[in-house]
Amino acid sequence: MDQREQVALLWPLLALAARNQQILSYADVQGFTGIAQVGLGPSLGLIHRYCERQNFPCLNLIVVTREFGVPGDGVPGGPMPHEEIFRQQARVFVFDWPNKEKPRANDFDDL
Numbered sequence: 001m002d003q004r005e006q007v008a009l010l011w012p013l014l015a016l017a018a019r020n021q022q023i024l025s026y027a028d029v030q031g032f033t034g035i036a037q038v039g040l041g042p043s044l045g046l047i048h049r050y051c052e053r054q055n056f057p058c059l060n061l062i063v064v065t066r067e068f069g070v071p072g073d074g075v076p077g078g079p080m081p082h083e084e085i086f087r088q089q090a091r092v093f094v095f096d097w098p099n100k101e102k103p104r105a106n107d108f109d110d111l
Helices: 003-019 026-033 037-054 082-094
Strands: none
Touching: 003 026, 003 037, 026 037
């Protein structure tokens, strides 16, 4: 499965979790999608860049490590202070994901 196919699996899961104001661990995402935790980074990076391009809150920021409860070190844009992560997660939770068009695979071609 390529990254665009992974994003197609991840997007609805993350949008639903955001609507329910739910944080997901990398292990949770692996359990729901079958995508290995070590393989999630590039696809979450595509989601991050897509959200930035669309002026959406960064949906990928609700996926966190179980150990520390924050996104992994590979988040695009580099590490952020925990307070900023929590602020960004709050933006994700209140955003109107259901009324936004779900991205298609070709939306990620130039990211």
